[in-house]
Amino acid sequence: MKKTWFFDLDNTLHNASHAVFQFMDGQINRFVEVRLKVDSHQADRLRREYWMRYGSTLQGLIKHHGITATEYFASTHCFDVRPLLKFERGLVPRVLRIRGKKVLLTNAPHVYSKSVMLALDLEHRFDAHIALDHMQFYGVYAPKPSRRMLLRILAKHKIRPANAILVEDSPVNLKAAKAIGMKTVLVRGFTRYAVRKKGSYLSPHSAPNFGRPFYVDYCVHSVGQLHRI
Template identity: 40%
Template sequence: MRPLRHAVARHRPPLPADTGKTVWLFDLDNTLHDCSKGIFSAIDGAMSRAVASSLQLSAQDADVLRKEYWRRYGATVIGMVRHHGIKAGTFLHLSHDFDVASLVHSEYGLARKLRRLNGHKILLTNAPTEYARTVLKTLGILHHFDGIWTIEHMALQGRIRPKPSPGLMKQVLARLRVPARRVVLVEDTLRNLKSARQAGMRTVHVYHPGTPFSALHAGRALYVDVRVNSVGRLAGVRPHAGSDPAVARTVAT
């Protein structure tokens, strides 16, 4: 298999047809690293400042608009592009213009644990490319990934379609050329896992009780194959082999 070291969606060919190996699609924030220690608040602040400077709004009005576009579209940048004609690349740079590396925290031995996980690994994140690569480099795991698929590569029919867009999930499977049953989405956000399951993928819920998106559902969703509270537990997980799609199995640390 040829390595895909850059963005899968634009710079490299898709993965070859079914090789028999699992393809792991990893979310980034609160999946591969813990955002509760400062990154989310830094992103929120930078995002509001970017809205304010782009539209000449007060800090309070910018914060309200940021939240409204996030609720409506799943990403503030979509509202900025759609309603104000702001260039996506410019806004994404402004909204992540802070010292990312100093705020990155992960579980101990993450690189070693990922190395033990058999199969192809691809990042699938609604974050921008520069931010995603910085986080992976800081974590020391960039080289473990065969591809990086970020929000810059989630355009469908001229519009940005981030997770949990069903169209994005179909596009991902088409580019990978791998049967959906061999693709596993590893995520902390349940609505994204639900969309992946509807596309035929297997799902792993990375559950952190203290983080904002995992806390939206305290029980076991029917579209979750396995729940873990540590990415390091994935080496012993086979969500595509003999799992009952109607029952979520919890693997604790």
């Protein structure tokens, strides 16, 4: 049976810890400061707290403050990503070596994820593009690690969990995927970069430890190694 690869975006296909995360978090903090009329420390705390609790800062802002996705995305994720991107050399041919269907599955909004995928020259090389905008049930966002969302996506695309592989830098998302029967791959390279390099930004959901959790089937340094699986 043909495999279907579900790829995360940030710190999986590109090194978001290099510059993108820092820039984006500054945008989000400024939006929260202005919109909620709080100081910079409170804004940063809320951004991190909601990201950890709900899988995205947006979900917390919607739930607790009535912020709309439209105003949030317009203020925080519309910027030129090209000067900020860092990714492995030969990314496109390495991705094309991976056999099977390829789907982007990201908790980032489509306006941002599409701009990154275009800059990486991958947008038209993937079979589907699933962003945060597409993860709503009855008007409520349910991003990774929602098992319900993962099951719905698999059902919609008529894919059995056993034939699906989630490729991620985030252990919490991989744990959810494994629980519903998917195969899991932990990408470590960009997380290790963030741990080693001063001034780099590590996502709260990334794994700074280098062991292999029981719910991870494979560990790789980068997506360029996936063709071996």
